[in-house]
Amino acid sequence: MKRKRDSPDAVTMSACVDDGNSSSGTEFEVFLSFRGPDTRLNFTDCLYQSLVKAEVRVFRDDEEIRKGKKIEGEILHAIESSKIYLPIFSRNYASSKWCLRELTHMLESSSKANDKVILPVFYDVNPDDVKLKTQLYLNALKKHQKKLSHDEVWQWREALTKVARIKGWDMKDKSHGEIINTIVDEVLTKLMKRMRNLPDHLVGIHDHVEAIMDMLNEGSCDVRYLVIHGMGGIGKTTLASVVFNKISNQFQGCSFLLDIRESTQQGRIVDLQKQLLLEILQGGSLGIQNSIDVGINTIRERFRGKKVLLVLDDVGNRDQLSKLAGKSDWFGPGSRIIITTRDINFLPIKGKDKESSFQAHSQEFQIYKMTEMDSFHARQLFIKHAFRMDLPPHDFVDISRQITTKTGGLPLALEVIGASLYGESKKFWKGTLQKLELVPNQEVFNKLKISYDMLEPHQREIFLDIACFFIGEDRLHPYYMWKASNYFPTRELPVLTRMSLIKNYDRLWMHDQFRDLGREIVQREDINFPGKRSRLWEPKIAFDVVRMKEGTDKVIALRLTRLCQEHSFTSEEFSKLVNLRYLKLECKNLVGDFKNLLSKLTWLSWSNCPSELNATNLCLEKLAVLRLLGINITEDWAGWGSCLMSENLKVIEINSMSGLKRTPNFSKCLNLKRLVIRQSTNLLVVDGSLFKLEHLKHLEIISYGSLKRDDCDLCPVSFVFDSLKSL
Known part of the structure; x- marks a missing residue:
């Protein structure tokens, strides 16, 4: 089976399997059905590319390569998982048994689910042709009748006439570009791609x-x-x-x-x-x-x-x-x-x-x-989050009013404090009220910090990590870092979500007030000496601490970017950072003997990675996440041995603009789950160790040239892809 990909210039291979930590979703959103010789190289290709650029997941089938009599496998899955069907009716559409089978299955699928829709495109035919009011499609069906069963052909007749009655687009005398833009707009609207996610409870808005x-x-x-x-x-x-x-x-x-x-x-x-x-x-x-x-x-x-x-x-x-x-x-x-x-x-x-x-x-x-909520709406919003109902129990009426008053009508505080009290005892409520009474109303920081104080130690660490480094990140990568640090992200992240401290469980995000809260908490760990804080995320402060050798064993996470590009960090500068578990680098090089240094590092992200590594005895045996970006990262890079030695390694992302011609040896990364390689050389040799990674769940290789296994001659991408899929 062959499936066309996003760009004719790039070879993109993707083998994704649910790793059990992410929710499964629809693989495709739009299914394109068309007669290949009629439209494949013109209208359909332009429409497909426009949909892909609009970040729509499209399945583009080619019925010319189909064999057999039944729709099955990937085609069946694509139809059943898609929400929008775009049949492109051309003059020879009805002459294709596969097109008609797809159309029938699309109609059956859309009739069973309210969220599926068919949007027909009449390319070089009239709706009357598809309604079988002319001889064009009728003649094609008559030919099918001679070879196939009466019942199947009758189903096709029914499908054609039903779909033709759906309002679609008539291409006669119309600009292709104009119609394609209209179709893309309609698809985005149907998929609600333009819609913003809203809170469950909208009060007083x-x-x-x-x-x-x-x-x-x-x-x-x-x-x-x-x-x-x-x-x-x-x-x-x-x-x-x-x-x-x-x-x-x-x-x-x-x-x-x-x-x-x-x-x-x-x-x-x-x-x-x-x-x-x-x-x-x-x-x-x-x-x-x-x-x-x-x-x-x-x-x-x-x-x-x-x-x-x-x-x-x-x-x-x-x-x-x-x-x-x-x-x-x-x-x-x-x-x-x-x-x-x-x-x-x-x-x-x-x-x-x-x-x-x-x-x-x-x-x-x-x-x-915008001003604070009035007392009526503030109480209403608080009750919805604290009780998941419109009215509080009788014995909670008075304390609800008191807590609402203490929040000062700030929607965020009402939501957070209300969510933290949901399902708790009256005694717990009274304790929360006592804490609120100790905090001046004007200090939002202290009000929000009440929710932070309710967290268990591991929950606090994860919250501070997100606030300082991971807002907007897919949660899966830091998940592996936290797990390697003996935290329990599978349990802790839902707690943070339910308390409204973070939003959107799959992509980590929090309100800017909570981001500021977390960072302020870290800054207050030591106001005068940044080197005694647990996390340093501001480039200038972090750079000064390391360069002046003022770091201590308190520092567990460090971002050295932007201002550090032309600086080579020495082993002496890292000598006191013995508990570092997160490091984001953008520097010229690492220099010196790193023996027994960075031994607890679980996350390394290195931009502008140098082609030559000047560090010796670098041993990252705890590493769980590795991200490398460099213009001249090669297969001979001295850092591969240091970075790829950890059995804990779960994620590798390599971005090499030109230097990498062969994937490194992954034989020691036996527990690797996610691997992404992006490079632009003319030939990328795939090391045989890649095919032995039994735990790999997500593989993505993007190359602008050919791929070659190290144990065989230059071969088509499809062969390499089939080999990788066998993982």
Whole structure:
């Protein structure tokens, strides 16, 4: 069986098996059914590529290679797992037994589930042809009747006539590009790809939404900026998400950029530009690479004629805004840019800095101020989280009112404290109330810290790790690190989720107030001496601590990036960091004798990894997660022996731009579960040890050339892929 992949230029192999820790989901979202000779190399290929660029999981079948009489195996799974079916009716569609069998099965599948839909495309035929009102498809069915059973052909007749009555797209005299864009928009809408996930309990938000809708003035053709302003945890992002879901289908392109302030502090403004271009244009980042100025110019040029909806969440300063949505003339008529922020001092509103780069006189920045919840809605929200019902038990009425009053109407605090009290005894409630009474109402930090104080020691460690390093990360990689540290992430992560300390169990995320809470807790471990803190994530502070040899055995996690690129760290600089278990590097090299150093390291991420490693006696025997990124990482790199010696190793990611021509020897990594290799050489030799990894659950090799097993001649990718699948 052959399946076409995302890019004609890249060889992409993916063998994924549920490892028991992640929830299984739909493998495909869209199933394309078409007659190969009619449309494979034109319309269908363009539609397929557009859907893939919009991050839709598409199965593209080719009936020309099918044999046998029954739909089975991957085809059957693809049809049954997909939510949207796109049959492309061409002149010879009905002449294909496989196309008709697929169509019949799609119709059966959609009739059994309310969430499945068929969207027909009439490529070079009329709906009447498919309804069998003309001879075109009738003649094809008559030919089938001579060789096949009457019942099967009759099922095909029924399927054709039923699907033809569904509203679809008639391609006659229509631009392919225009129709494809329309189809992609419809698919994204059906899949709710543009919709934001909302909290289970939305209380007191209706009036806010109505006020925002009035200010947006949807019918107006001007470009409008609307700013939702308020303190952290007040519900700005939730309000923006509700409005986004309500109006996103009225725009040609939509994008919701989260945590801009945090991303900018990590030097990821170009990533935000790429995400914006990807979501609005449903395509790639258009080669902006790592140039902010190119990104600005590309956004301005490509969005000028589009009506877009853009949400910029948690904007912290003028510079961030200027690089994403600097001026109203960047966008087409009717566009709306919604900004959430804690501070409006940087905004170019009238009466402020007239010389601002945003030209305040030419833009309308409307401000919507969010305030704390009134007592009625605050109590309602608290009760929903504390009791999972609309009214509290009679004997909890008074204490519920007292606790609600102490939270100060902050939705985040109401949600967190309420969730932490769910199912607890009256005595526990009274203890919580006593803690709240000791905390000044104005200090949100202390209110939120009550939830942190309720955690067990391992839960606290995981919470602090996420707050400092793993927001936005797929939880599976740090899961292995925590497990290697003898924590219990399978049990602890659900606890953090239920207490609302983290959101979205599969991809780690927490509200910025909790991120700040966690980092403040770490900073208060020692206000004056950073080297005595458990975690150092700010590049300058971490670099200074290590360079000045001020680190201590208290430090367990360290991020040395950005400012450290041209520095080679010595063994002496790491000599006191004996308990380090997490290290993220972006340095020139490691130098010196590392014997007995980094012996507890469970996570190593090294960007700009040098081709020559100057460290000796480096022994990472506890390593669980390894990520390497380097322009000239080769198969002869001296660090392979140090990094690939751990039986605890569960995850390996290797990104080599040009140097790697052969995969390293994995013979000592017998418990490896996830392996990703990305490189761009003309030939990648796959080491035979890869085929002996019995515990491997996820394999991804992306190469822009050919693949070769080390024990056989150059062979087709399909042969290597089949060998890897045997794992």
